[in-house]
Amino acid sequence: MRSYLLTIREELHQQPELAFQEEKTSAVIARELRRFGFKVCTGVGKTGVVGLLRFDEDGPCAALRADMDALPVLEETAVPYASRHPGVMHACGHDSHMAIALGCCRYFAENKTRFRGTFMAVFQPAEEIVGGAPAMLADGVFQDARPDVLFALHNWPQIPTGTVGIQAGPLTAFADRFQVVFRGVGGHGALPHKARDPIAMAAAAVQGAFAAVQRRSDPMRPRALSFGSIRGGSRFNIIPEEVVLEGTVRTLSPEDQNEMIALLEQVFGAAASAYGGTHKLDYEQGVPAVINDLEVCQRASAVVRERLPRTTVTTSGLNSLIGEDVAYFLQQVPGALLLFGSAEPGKVNELHNPRYLVPDEAVIAGFEAIREILCSYLEI
Ligand SMILES: [Zn+2]
């Protein structure tokens, strides 16, 4: 199994593909699943693949999701199996997730008589643009079999290789985006009183929003606001007609999300009117938070502690305000997004970095943990 995991991981690492373009990747996955005797469905959510292995008709159904997409990053790892697609890289380690999931598929196929129910492997495209899970749901991913529990894994360089992170409750954030346009009246830089300056509005908006979030949010409830883009103006002595700001808001509950929308509306409105202009806010609610099921997490932690005594289980300090679209699956099926440690001393321990690589031992440890967790649901 060890050599299978590492070989298939290397094959997938060599041919990274961007979101919704995972054609070769899905071909490799379908090839392996068919070899293991799974019922295979391809083209689910564009490039997604679903594999089903039925042990019997009435037992429970346990599902494992692996994401498939890579990033527009030029790889600098110098490993022999580095990306052969220039400018595209598995810099988020999704190759390791697919390898682990395929390892589980192979394990269940080779030990069929020990299990009951159904094992479902969901290979999801386009996690990086949080579009793959809704696309698979729209294509009826759970039509043939409805999982009773669903797990997903992500490599996590914040914790050491050999550690597994299992944290109940909110693990990731509601990740939203917004655009606000400030409209004024263009004019000559020497005659500001004749114009209505949208640059002044935008400056007030940025400062005002940061201050308002800090002063009007419960300090015990995490919220993040960041502006990622500011556009406006053409020349040093021309006051432009408009300035456009774009940004993101991260929260952990729909209540906080709604409060943030109202707060931004207020601050941007005040900034615009102070300088005699107007604003228009377009706020787009994005992926919801991943909420890990308490019971599922307690059970998973107990299983790993009992069956893999050498593996360290971390149950706190793992949440962050990133977005993860497995949240859409977890809104339908109880389950959890688990993390497996991938930090190594002296190595680059940063997701999306061109020199980041999930260590071999992390792949093995992640596989063993999720295999035991899934087994605990399907064993006779
Ligand atoms: Zn990523």
Ligand SMILES: [Zn+2]
């Ligand atoms: Zn990722």
